[in-house]
Amino acid sequence: MKIQLIATDLDGTLLADDHRTVPERSKEALRLASEHGILTAIASGRTTGILLPVFRQVPQVRYAVISNGAAAVDLHTGERLFSRPFPEQKLHRILDILEDFPHVMLEIYADGESWVPEKDRPILEARAKESPFWLDFASATHLAADLKEALKGHEVEKITVGGMRPGDKECLLEAVDASSSLAVSSSIDSYMELNEKGVNKGEGLSRLCDRLGVPSAEVMALGDGDNDFELMDWAGVSVAMCNGLAQTKARARYVSSLSNEEGGAGEAIERFVLRPAGIVK
Incomplete structure (x- = not known):
């Protein structure tokens, strides 16, 4: 099954241990995926204003599911696509x-x-x-x-x-x-x-993908923490980082070969998306 959308957590997943830097291997993997028509998204506990320093490093990423799934935004237009706030x-x-x-x-x-x-x-x-x-x-x-x-x-x-x-x-x-x-x-x-109640990254990503017309079977998700559990459950190809929680690894279909610090998100994107599509060897 061809992957249409890649969604990645930030801290402990896409970002290095300094919580600021996207390793070069992960940057390049996201760039190649985007250039070949694959949608890319962030799925984070952060809100929009405090993930912008990351977005500047990977400007091709189009969407963000923020605050553990409470809302989603189009990072290129600033449009808020949905929200589930507290009453x-x-x-x-x-x-x-x-x-x-x-x-x-x-x-x-x-x-x-x-x-x-x-x-x-x-x-x-x-x-x-x-x-x-x-x-x-x-x-x-x-x-x-x-x-x-x-x-x-x-x-x-x-x-x-x-x-x-x-x-x-x-x-x-x-x-x-x-x-x-x-x-x-x-x-x-x-x-x-x-x-x-009911807000989580998996539910948020599901709502975003419904809007974009992308089925769960054609989504790859990457995460490492307890707020990524539902993300791992929902995505057709779910990858837990090797540095992640044991419970997250147990709920994922696959585990990365490299850590977040080593560009493990990029390695996983290469393995499950770019290589099967013939984009990289």
């Missing part, structure tokens, strides 16, 4: 509950940008000094004294909660009734990502 009432309830955990750090993605409480300014400043990676986020990040007020009129895609202490995650998830009302991604106890 305002649910968002306010979650923010009210999070006020009882003042030590955690919140980051909220809405309309392609990021909002952070003013109280967390010192954390952002420390991050910027710690690694250039965080500087990439600066232009798309807003500080807000009142998140509810700042987010009025915006479509909220995702809430991230970091810096949790032991026991916080369980308490928070119970308080917000996560099992029946939210989609939760979390592979470590101190951090989690919250989306509207």
Whole structure:
């Protein structure tokens, strides 16, 4: 079956370990695929504004499924293709509950940008000094004294909660009734990502492909983390990175031969797309 669309995660997959750089082998593979009429997409937990530094390295990539599948955009035109935001009432309830955990750090993605409480300014400043990676986020990040007020009129895609202490995650998830009302991604106890119920990368990519007329059997997806599980389940050719989580590898049909740092995404695209199509030897 000929692959019509390639969708790749960013951190731990397309990007090297610095979370900023696309290895040359992966750049070249995406360029060749695009030149030969194969659609390319990013499927990321990031929102649009904080994946733009990556897009500049691979400008041929046309689409992005963002914020774990909460929305999709055409990166060439800026058009938002669909979105599944939090209802305002649910968002306010979650923010009210999070006020009882003042030590955690919140980051909220809405309309392609990021909002952070003013109280967390010192954390952002420390991050910027710690690694250039965080500087990439600066232009798309807003500080807000009142998140509810700042987010009025915006479509909220995702809430991230970091810096949790032991026991916080369980308490928070119970308080917000996560099992029946939210989609939760979390592979470590101190951090989690919250989306509207039913939102995930697999569902988001499915909606994008429906719009483009591409069946799942003709989609290749690459990922490494817990928020890539449904991506691995949905795509006809799913490839987990060899550096990824064991659970992600178990749900994928294939595993890359090389790591993200070594250009493993590019190697996989060569193996499953470019070589079978006679584009490379």
